[in-house]
Amino acid sequence: MKNYIYGKNAVENTIKNFIDEIKQVFILKGHAFDPEIFSIIKQKNLEWHSLERQEFNSLIKDGVNHQGLIAQVKDFNYLELKDFYNNSKLKQKVLILDKIQDPQNFGSIIRTASLFGVDGIIIQETNQVQVTPAVMKASAGTIYNVPIIKVSNLKSAISSLKDRGFWIYSSYLNEESKSIGEIDFDNKSVIIIGNEGNGIGSKIIEMSDFTFKIETNNVIDSLNVSVATGIILFELSKK
Structure with a gap:
């Protein structure tokens, strides 16, 4: 094809x-x-x-x-996690997407990640939109700027990142989550973004070191996932 x-x-x-x-x-x-x-x-x-x-x-x-x-x-070249680790570039900012479904959101997230210097984006092989022509267009040609790592299991990838000294921060909208402005992101940070409708899976939340939320005036339920990712990566870049 x-x-x-x-x-x-x-x-x-x-x-x-x-x-x-x-x-x-x-x-x-x-x-x-x-x-x-x-x-x-x-x-x-x-x-x-x-x-x-x-x-x-x-x-x-x-x-x-x-x-x-x-x-x-050419066929898009996903990285394996081991190849991502073996790349000589210093890894400090990693983005994990938990079942993003919309190509426009995925492409916009890739574009934002490229602008804010994310070192890699991790997605799951199943229940996640893959790199398609619609995603490539939405990324405005930045699809090749950021390594995209495809894994069979996000929980295993998170455990592997923890073993390498990364701290895990999940965007999670509930009363126990801290405001993003109160989060002191570590130099080696993994940011997890959840599905458009259901957010981050409960098992992944349990593996997180911190959960945070973006404070709004609550006129609507929540921000669009790609917009929220832009705000999060901007805050991360300030820290």
């Missing part, structure tokens, strides 16, 4: 920063490449095609906002 990313930001950012991940580029007739992007395409001898609308639209499902640009990319 061929993998496509689409949308101006996602495709152009990938061409600029991760061109080796791209197999070929398609542009809708009547559209033009940004001059800088076209210069890179020519310099790197990247295969590209200008397609009529019917052929262009046949590459991806109906209704997506492709903005006249599609790129075929």
Whole structure:
């Protein structure tokens, strides 16, 4: 099965920063490449095609906002946890996602994690949206900026991180949780973000060293998960 990313930001950012991940580029007739992007395409001898609308639209499902640009990319390369540890880069900030379902949320979280220097994102193999074209578009081409580690069991991954000196902080909305402003994040911190509807599983909460919440005026029940993640990572970056 061929993998496509689409949308101006996602495709152009990938061409600029991760061109080796791209197999070929398609542009809708009547559209033009940004001059800088076209210069890179020519310099790197990247295969590209200008397609009529019917052929262009046949590459991806109906209704997506492709903005006249599609790129075929290689299969996404998830890391294994052991390979993440073996990478020479110092690991200090890790994000764990517990069953995020929405591609837009996942992509937005990846983008935010990239902006705030997260060293790795850990997801589970099941009951979690994977890296899809919709996720790639929502990440605005930052999907390759942050290692994404796929594991069979989040609890085992958390235990492994604890063994390596990480402290575990879960975003959990209840009366016992501290306000995020009161949390003194450790240099080696794991932040856990829960599912859009059900939050973090109870077994994972039990493994956490701290639970925290974002104080709001309670006009609505809770923040969108990607918005909440942005606030959390901003607070973490300040500490």
